[in-house]
Amino acid sequence: MSRPSFQRVAMIGIGLINGSLALAMREAGLAGEIVACARREETRARALELGLCDRATADPADAVRGADLVVLGTPPAALGEVARAMAPGLDPAAIVTDVGSVKTMVVREVRPHLPDPRLFVGGHPVAGTEHSGPDAAFGTLFQNRRCILTPVEDTDPAAVAKLVALWETVGAKVDTMTPEHHDRVLAITSHLPHLCAYTIVGTVADLEEQVQSEVFKYAAGGFTDFTRIAASDPTMWRDVFLNNQEAVLEMIGRFMEDLVALQRAIRWGQGDILFDLFTRTRAIRRSVIQAGQAYERKPQLKDPEGEPDGEGVTGQL
Ligand code: NAP
Numbered sequence: 001m002s003r004p005s006f007q008r009v010a011m012i013g014i015g016l017i018n019g020s021l022a023l024a025m026r027e028a029g030l031a032g033e034i035v036a037c038a039r040r041e042e043t044r045a046r047a048l049e050l051g052l053c054d055r056a057t058a059d060p061a062d063a064v065r066g067a068d069l070v071v072l073g074t075p076p077a078a079l080g081e082v083a084r085a086m087a088p089g090l091d092p093a094a095i096v097t098d099v100g101s102v103k104t105m106v107v108r109e110v111r112p113h114l115p116d117p118r119l120f121v122g123g124h125p126v127a128g129t130e131h132s133g134p135d136a137a138f139g140t141l142f143q144n145r146r147c148i149l150t151p152v153e154d155t156d157p158a159a160v161a162k163l164v165a166l167w168e169t170v171g172a173k174v175d176t177m178t179p180e181h182h183d184r185v186l187a188i189t190s191h192l193p194h195l196c197a198y199t200i201v202g203t204v205a206d207l208e209e210q211v212q213s214e215v216f217k218y219a220a221g222g223f224t225d226f227t228r229i230a231a232s233d234p235t236m237w238r239d240v241f242l243n244n245q246e247a248v249l250e251m252i253g254r255f256m257e258d259l260v261a262l263q264r265a266i267r268w269g270q271g272d273i274l275f276d277l278f279t280r281t282r283a284i285r286r287s288v289i290q291a292g293q294a295y296e297r298k299p300q301l302k303d304p305e306g307e308p309d310g311e312g313v314t315g316q317l
Helices: 016-027 041-049 060-064 076-089 104-113 157-169 179-211 221-229 234-243 245-267 271-290
Strands: 006-012 031-037 055-057 069-072 095-098 120-126 146-150 173-176
Touching (some): 006 016, 031 041, 041 055, 060 076, 069 076, 076 234, 095 104, 095 157, 104 120, 104 179, 120 157, 146 157, 146 179, 157 173, 179 234, 179 245, 234 245
Parallel strands (some): 006 031, 006 069, 069 095, 095 120, 146 173
16 A cells, blocks of 8 residues: 655544544655634634644635645535635645545535636545544544545546555545545435434424423433434534435435334234344345444443443544
């Protein structure tokens, strides 16, 4: 594996993902200098304190000046505007990538602002936690995780190769696919599960309020796991659903059909249908673990109920 090196890397947005990438790149010696861009003074100060960057600015054009690699890491809906704002400072030879969780919209919104759109390679590290901001960053986030790159027809192959090498060096396994294919796959593996978690936690919270039923006190492990996913960043997830509408709506339609089938099986006491499905899903869990995308979680001693603690567990966000 060849190790890429960059003289100056501009991180536009320096939260969980870009902060973690900055740390991982530093640890691997891939970046001469890292310049971060964020709107708020407190974000910039914290990024500097934590050693995520050497310099921080609020001006995207200033941040990218002299950079040979630019990584866009703001919430998805801001990426087009950020690309427009940074363009006047951008070196035409710089490679530009992003880490956004949706790809068709990002590729469409970012490319037109760049001096050489062929040097833009969409990217999505399929790794994350429910925490946000510079303090959430850690350098091992991408170890053994997937990173999807979404070049389009005229994307420069040398830029893609350099980014593949970058992500592999920080521990990720890289796949390439079209932005459209990415959005369809992620709609089912990530977006629908998040929507289910948001719905279930919302329903339970409403019940708790209405019937004062102490649901939270006696919440079993399943609900606790859902609350971790439903604690994910509201801005990012709003952007994901609004910008992957078509694929998400299709998956919701399929999910609702399957849910109604289960509802019917429960109503008519068709235990074999339930048993067959639960047996199939148990096997799927084993395949996911074998594919290296989840870990067996053992009950922790500190919890008398033997309930796993979801905090800090990385997932496919
Ligand atoms: P985050 O922790 O909230 O960080 C976002 C960063 O962007 C912050 O530094 C924020 O600082 C800055 N920012 C926000 N709006 C901005 C703007 N208009 N201009 C400049 N800076 C701006 O978010 P994250 O979780 O790292 O997510 C970043 C990207 O990674 C998103 O596109 C998301 O879809 C993708 N992603 C997230 C996960 C995950 O698990 N969280 C996983 C994979 C991919 P200020 O508020 O101070 O500006």
